[in-house]
Amino acid sequence: MESLLRSCKAHYLGSVIYDMGLTSVQDLAMCEPSDLEEDLGISQDVAATLIDKAREMSLFETRKAAVQKTWKICQSTFAESATQLFYQHLFQEYPELQTLFISTDMEAQANKLYATVGLILRYLNEVESLIPTLEELGVRHALVWKCGWEYYEIFGECLLQTLESILGFETWTEEVQDAWTWVYNTVAKIMAQAGDAALLERRKCAVIESWTMVQEALDVQAMQMFYHHLFEEFPEVKPLFKRTDMEAQARKLYKTVSLAVEFLDDMEALTPKLQELGARHKIEWHCESEHYSAIGDCLLWTIKTGLGEEAWTEELEDAWCWVYSYIALTMSEAGEQAIAKKKQPVKKRKGAMMRMMHRMSRFRPKTGFE
Numbered sequence: 001m002e003s004l005l006r007s008c009k010a011h012y013l014g015s016v017i018y019d020m021g022l023t024s025v026q027d028l029a030m031c032e033p034s035d036l037e038e039d040l041g042i043s044q045d046v047a048a049t050l051i052d053k054a055r056e057m058s059l060f061e062t063r064k065a066a067v068q069k070t071w072k073i074c075q076s077t078f079a080e081s082a083t084q085l086f087y088q089h090l091f092q093e094y095p096e097l098q099t100l101f102i103s104t105d106m107e108a109q110a111n112k113l114y115a116t117v118g119l120i121l122r123y124l125n126e127v128e129s130l131i132p133t134l135e136e137l138g139v140r141h142a143l144v145w146k147c148g149w150e151y152y153e154i155f156g157e158c159l160l161q162t163l164e165s166i167l168g169f170e171t172w173t174e175e176v177q178d179a180w181t182w183v184y185n186t187v188a189k190i191m192a193q194a195g196d197a198a199l200l201e202r203r204k205c206a207v208i209e210s211w212t213m214v215q216e217a218l219d220v221q222a223m224q225m226f227y228h229h230l231f232e233e234f235p236e237v238k239p240l241f242k243r244t245d246m247e248a249q250a251r252k253l254y255k256t257v258s259l260a261v262e263f264l265d266d267m268e269a270l271t272p273k274l275q276e277l278g279a280r281h282k283i284e285w286h287c288e289s290e291h292y293s294a295i296g297d298c299l300l301w302t303i304k305t306g307l308g309e310e311a312w313t314e315e316l317e318d319a320w321c322w323v324y325s326y327i328a329l330t331m332s333e334a335g336e337q338a339i340a341k342k343k344q345p346v347k348k349r350k351g352a353m354m355r356m357m358h359r360m361s362r363f364r365p366k367t368g369f370e
């Protein structure tokens with residue numbers, strides 16, 4: 001109770017609250033703001049803050065007790081076999097994940113996960129102190145083992161199912177499930193967010209470094225090569241450029257890509273420009289979504305050719321797909337919206353957007369931009 005009052009800067013209310021018979025955080029959590037307002041003579045805001053905080057603390061205590069108690073049961077009945085069972089269940093439900101663990105000693109891995117769960121539950125009261133460890137683990141999951149958000153969802157689902165099967169339906173109450181979901185989501189969020197940030201940084205560095213190398217090696221000639229390749233691979237787009245000065249066009253595209261690379265840290269600042277460009281592409285030059293895929297393929301080819309095949313890695317391809325997906329989706333969505341505004345009824349507009357999203361799937365980043 002004292003720490004609650006302190007955190008709400010309401011320690012002066014201590015004795016009055018006790019006099020009212022509210023001796024625990026749980027007592028306070030059950031009050032309504034209007035009760036406190038009247039009995040303590042405090043403002044509605046202060047009463048609401050006190051009660052919100054009390055409910056938050058009370059929920060935390062309930063959840064903590066539920067996970068710690070049920071984990072003790074798992075420890076005493078199954079010990080490390082609990083996490084071994086978890087991995088068996090994971091691989092049974094999602095066999096494709098086995099490739100991630102192809103050279104892993106699964107017994108040792110189950111022990112590590114078991115120890116980590118124990119550590120997290122032991123430190124629930126000072127979860128802040130665990131953040132650096134979890135962040136570091138999340139970074140390795142993202143960069144070394146390529147774990148994205150979708151894997152965390154699967155992992156969590158299987159972890160909860162394993163706990164449920166170990167504990168049995170009588171112990172696995174709604175309250176227990178809520179508590180484990182909360183712990184898992186908290187941990188997964190810290191890990192996945194740290195992983196995303198590290199991946200973003202790595203992608204940015206890869207794009208900047210490789211574009212600088214292409215600039216040094218080819219300068220604007222890179223984009224002349226690009227258009228040459230585009231017309232060879234996708235001759236159907238040539239008529240779109242029938243009245244275009246292609247040298248000037250190559251310079252414009254070169255400038256736009258360079259600008260995008262320069263603004264990698266603040267892509268949002270480029271968004272209005274890209275939206276305007278996308279609207280013009282659709283309305284003035286009739287660019288369709290499949291054209292964006294073609295342009296993306298050729299852009300990646302250009303960077304790969306500029307750098308040399310041996311320097312082109314999976315990581316670089318992922319990084320360029322990520323940048324291009326942002327540019328192309330922003331432009332093509334703005335194009336669809338501009339044309340829809342002009343003429344189409346709502347139903348058709350939705351269909352066109354779905355088709356466009358489908359065709360663009362290759363350039364949709366797995367993680368990163370939301």
Ligand code: HEM
Nearest residue numbers: 097100101103104112113116145147151152155187188191
């Ligand atoms: C909150 C969730 C997770 C926790 C607490 C966790 C915990 C751990 C721990 C403690 C390790 C050992 C690290 C080391 O050896 O230094 C590890 C490794 C690993 N984890 Fe996770 N993990 C989680 C989620 C995931 C997810 C979602 C995946 C992907 C499906 C995954 C795949 C892996 C892989 C591939 C390894 C490396 C195994 C090896 O050493 O070969 N983990 N994890």
Ligand code: HEM
Nearest residue numbers: 237240241243244252253256285287291292295327328331
């Ligand atoms: C995301 C990728 C793209 C970027 C960054 C991009 C960039 C540009 C830029 C900067 C211009 C010059 C605009 C101006 O003159 O003000 C332009 C024009 C043009 N773009 Fe794109 N574009 C992209 C995708 C596409 C696609 C998918 C097509 C269709 C194949 C396309 C076809 C054209 C055409 C036809 C022009 C007009 C050329 C002219 O002035 O005659 N572009 N683009």
